[in-house]
Amino acid sequence: MADTLLYKAGPIQPVCLAGDTVGLWIGKLWKFVKVTLVEGLPYGSPLVQNLGAIAAGGTVQPVQLTILAMNNYEFGQYRMRVLDDCAVELYLGRADKRYSNKTVNSRVTLFSDQIESIFNLTEFFLVEDNYAFIAGYNETGYALAQARVAFWGFRYAYEELPNFTIKNPPPTYTRIPAQDF
Amino acid sequence: MRGAGFRKTSAPITIAAANTAQTLYIVSAGGTATRTAILRKIWAYSAVGNAVLQIGSGLAAAWAQGIPPMLVINGIENIWEDVDTPDLELGVNFTCQSSVLGIIVQIEVEEIGA
Numbered sequence: 504m505a506d507t508l509l510y511k512a513g514p515i516q517p518v519c520l521a522g523d524t525v526g527l528w529i530g531k532l533w534k535f536v537k538v539t540l541v542e543g544l545p546y547g548s549p550l551v552q553n554l555g556a557i558a559a560g561g562t563v564q565p566v567q568l569t570i571l572a573m574n575n576y577e578f579g580q581y582r583m584r585v586l587d588d589c590a591v592e593l594y595l596g597r598a599d600k601r602y603s604n605k606t607v608n609s610r611v612t613l614f615s616d617q618i619e620s621i622f623n624l625t626e627f628f629l630v631e632d633n634y635a636f637i638a639g640y641n642e643t644g645y646a647l648a649q650a651r652v653a654f655w656g657f658r659y660a661y662e663e664l665p666n667f668t669i670k671n672p673p674p675t676y677t678r679i680p681a682q683d684f
Numbered sequence: 685m686r687g688a689g690f691r692k693t694s695a696p697i698t699i700a701a702a703n704t705a706q707t708l709y710i711v712s713a714g715g716t717a718t719r720t721a722i723l724r725k726i727w728a729y730s731a732v733g734n735a736v737l738q739i740g741s742g743l744a745a746a747w748a749q750g751i752p753p754m755l756v757i758n759g760i761e762n763i764w765e766d767v768d769t770p771d772l773e774l775g776v777n778f779t780c781q782s783s784v785l786g787i788i789v790q791i792e793v794e795e796i797g798a
Binding site for chain 2: 546547548549550551553584586587616648649651653
């Protein structure tokens with residue numbers, strides 16, 4: 504089994520290898536699958552979402568990240584960085600804000616770039632076409648002409664393992680917090 | 685400070701007409717996501733007398749000064765390094781104009797994007 508440490512410091516690495524068993528936490532249930540193939544999703548312009556201009560102190564309502572959607576029987580592992588001086592909130596599903604504790608939702612900003620230069624704390628997972636969304640905030644005192652957010656990561660193809668359930672789980676599996684947690 | 689950009693330079697250009705803005709650096713289009721560029725360094729040389737150099741954006745009536753004017757002293761290399769240069773970031777081309785034609789200007793920028 505691969506090193507299964509999620510959010511691992513350093514350049515992004517796959518959380519499992521082909522042949523590994525994975526538990527996807529989605530819909531408040533574990534879905535057990537076997538990874539069949541892994542492929543990189545390099546940093547590049549097709550994986551950049553531009554939220555557009557934001558007035559001083561303004562916001563952009565959550566934008567669906569269609570550029571990150573996966574095919575059926577696939578999940579994605581992504582990290583992100585903002586390219587402009589904007590702040591973004593992540594939603595996994597339109598109403599489910601992430602990077603949350605009991606009282607606040609944290610945001611990814613240019614300062615995240617300086618504190619976590621490898622962006623490991625931004626890591627998140629998407630299963631099939633369960634869309635992610637990002638909302639944008641201009642926390643500066645002047646207008647932003649654009650608010651760009653870049654993504655990169657890995658794509659995993661899998662086959663389902665319907666015989667395993669949480670009462671009868673696989674002997675070992677990598678736990679992926681995909682959605683609804 | 686912004687990281688993970690790429691340093692690129694303009695070609696050295698010669699000012700063709702006094703007080704007339706001309707293109708200095710063309711910001712890369714950047715595929716499906718637009719790029720921006722941050723001014724990092726400026727070089728200028730004059731053999732035609734002292735001159736006032738301005739860097740900004742836009743041509744003709746659209747000219748907009750981006751940083752304060754700089755005095756280019758005749759006969760020496762005029763260099764403004766990172767520490768001397770405001771981090772002017774533009775999503776459009778850098779342009780410049782000078783009070784005297786014939787001076788040579790080059791800039792280094794850091795392109796941000798993907």
